[in-house]
Amino acid sequence: MKLCVTGGAGYIGSVVIERLLEKGHDITVVDDLITGHRDAVPESCRFVEGDIRDESVLKKAFESPMDAVLHFAAKSIVSESVSNPLDYFDNNIGGAVSLLKAMRDRDVKKIIFSSSAAVYGNPQRLPIEESDPCNPENPYGRTKRMIEVILECSRIAWQLGFVSLRYFNAAGSTEQFGEDHRPETHLLPIVLDVALGRTEELTIFGDDYDTPDGTCIRDYIHVIDLAEAHVLALEACNDGFSGVLNLGSDKPHSVLEVVQAVERVTGKKVNYRIGPRRRGDPPALLASSKQAEKVLGWRKRHSKLDDIIRSAHAWRLKHPSGYSR
Numbered sequence: 570m571k572l573c574v575t576g577g578a579g580y581i582g583s584v585v586i587e588r589l590l591e592k593g594h595d596i597t598v599v600d601d602l603i604t605g606h607r608d609a610v611p612e613s614c615r616f617v618e619g620d621i622r623d624e625s626v627l628k629k630a631f632e633s634p635m636d637a638v639l640h641f642a643a644k645s646i647v648s649e650s651v652s653n654p655l656d657y658f659d660n661n662i663g664g665a666v667s668l669l670k671a672m673r674d675r676d677v678k679k680i681i682f683s684s685s686a687a688v689y690g691n692p693q694r695l696p697i698e699e700s701d702p703c704n705p706e707n708p709y710g711r712t713k714r715m716i717e718v719i720l721e722c723s724r725i726a727w728q729l730g731f732v733s734l735r736y737f738n739a740a741g742s743t744e745q746f747g748e749d750h751r752p753e754t755h756l757l758p759i760v761l762d763v764a765l766g767r768t769e770e771l772t773i774f775g776d777d778y779d780t781p782d783g784t785c786i787r788d789y790i791h792v793i794d795l796a797e798a799h800v801l802a803l804e805a806c807n808d809g810f811s812g813v814l815n816l817g818s819d820k821p822h823s824v825l826e827v828v829q830a831v832e833r834v835t836g837k838k839v840n841y842r843i844g845p846r847r848r849g850d851p852p853a854l855l856a857s858s859k860q861a862e863k864v865l866g867w868r869k870r871h872s873k874l875d876d877i878i879r880s881a882h883a884w885r886l887k888h889p890s891g892y893s894r
């Protein structure tokens with residue numbers, strides 16, 4: 570298929586593209602490189618540099634007819650969204666609306682969207698199912714939920730086919746592509762940097778939660794398993810499926826468990842201190858991915874915590890300063 574991938578120079582987009590190329594798809598990447606890296610886009614992709622809110626950028630991206638879009642482009646730092654919500658509504662919702670208009674005007678009627686567990690807010694029960702209430706607690710999560718509403722309205726109005734994939738905590742790397750956010754806010758790359766002696770210590774955001782060891786619980790899913798789900802979601806969308814699907818490993822891990830697993834995998838000590846809670850952190854998030862397994866036939870093959878850590882560790886050793894600047 571001819572695919573337009575927004576945000577393809579970012580962490581998850583680059584890994585999904587690697588898999589889509591293996592499947593023989595023809596890919597145009599649109600990215601303004603605000604958090605992405607030119608080096609994370611394979612040579613064989615057509616690259617359009619620019620902001621998806623800019624009509625002329627989308628005109629270039631859609632120069633030749635597209636069969637479908639994968640939409641990763643977004644700002645995604647929760648704390649930043651709390652202090653600067655307008656930027657998040659502008660970039661994420663403005664970007665999605667501009668992209669959808671371009672698609673509607675060119676009769677492109679399939680989209681796979683990167684949603685997030687943040688749409689659920691602080692869940693009332695675990696594991697979380699897609700039909701559970703969505704009460705996002707921060708502007709970032711609200712943008713994701715609003716875009717899902719816009720997708721559903723577009724389905725009704727102009728028969729858009731969409732699959733909104735609610736990722737839990739994406740982690741891990743392939744040999745070639747990995748996580749290089751600046752600043753890095755995600756737990757695993759930070760813990761690895763401490764183990765590798767590149768950062769002095771980890772601050773654990775609170776150990777007084779109502780969880781077995783007092784630290785927050787999350788569901789870490791290998792980015793390779795996420796990539797496979799995108800390939801399957803594209804096929805499901807082609808076959809007429811539209812809807813939202815959780816993507817998680819369905820395995821709970823506390824922050825302290827991640828620290829211990831990194832020590833086990835790397836053989837290095839991780840220094841940490843306990844700091845205050847981070848605003849807006851739900852105590853525990855855990856997916857039920859049964860629906861994705863049923864609808865897509867998705868199987869998680871890489872998402873054991875130690876396997877995730879091993880892959881991320883290998884990538885960080887191979888790319889000590891991430892992608893070239």
Ligand code: NAD
Nearest residue numbers: 576579580581601602603604605620621642643645683739
């Ligand atoms: P990332 O920051 O690495 O990638 C996002 C990419 O989008 C970057 O390359 C950035 O330059 C680009 N971009 C942002 N705004 C743009 C715009 N207006 N026009 C063009 N390009 C733009 O993020 P990621 O971790 O790869 O996440 C990808 C998607 O998945 C995001 O939508 C994010 O919200 C979602 N998500 C990520 C996680 C996670 O654990 N990383 C979890 C849930 C959801």
Ligand code: UDP
Nearest residue numbers: 754755756759772773774785787824847850
């Ligand atoms: N976390 C932490 N210290 C850090 C970064 C993260 O204790 O330096 C915790 C955070 O409070 C959360 C978990 O690790 O409970 C995962 O955080 P991350 O930012 O990776 O993902 P989130 O779940 O917020 O999307």
